[in-house]
Amino acid sequence: NAGVTQTPKFRILKIGQSMTLQCTQDMNHNYMYWYRQDPGMGLKLIYYSVGAGITDKGEVPNGYNVSRSTTEDFPLRLELAAPSQTSVYFCASSWDRGRSGYTFGSGTRLTVV
């Protein structure tokens, strides 16, 4: 009954470093999403996937990469971290894209210094 699990919960990166935010779901959902949340700005879609092996860009993809080798996992890669990537990152999954709503993970708070 884990739902969507994100790791780590917190991370501090130095400018130029790289890291991978992990996201795993155990609900056999085909659709998975990565959002970033900044104060007063709501949620911005970074990347999404409609199934294993298929990914697509969202609203703010620059500076990020994703892969989807299995149904369960949807990692988000940050290359050459910048202060503008300081944010809270949420992974979500859904059964049928839009209709049933999303299940969210608890988030990763990332600070780039």
Next chain:
Amino acid sequence: AQSVTQLDSQVPVFEEAPVELRCNYSSSVSVYLFWYVQYPNQGLQLLLKYLSGSTLVESINGFEAEFNKSQTSFHLRKPSVHISDTAEYFCAVSDMNRDDKIIFGKGTRLHILP
């Protein structure tokens, strides 16, 4: 493209008073509508949703929202708030015909005053 407007970034309200959080979406095409709640330091949780049928939908903790197609609105209401309702609330919309990604509003922070 769809967009969602939440007219108030913050709403202060006294405990046990009624509250309305406003939400308007951009298009009159057929849509699915959602309200999500985010408690401090947590992820978003689905509060309620409108897919079809009755325009009034309810959550298990006393919130309700009414779909108004002519005004393209989906306002969230609760007749009597509790301190535990302190959270940020997000309205969201999805295009029914495209069954597409959910678009989120910027959120409304609900402050419950003692």
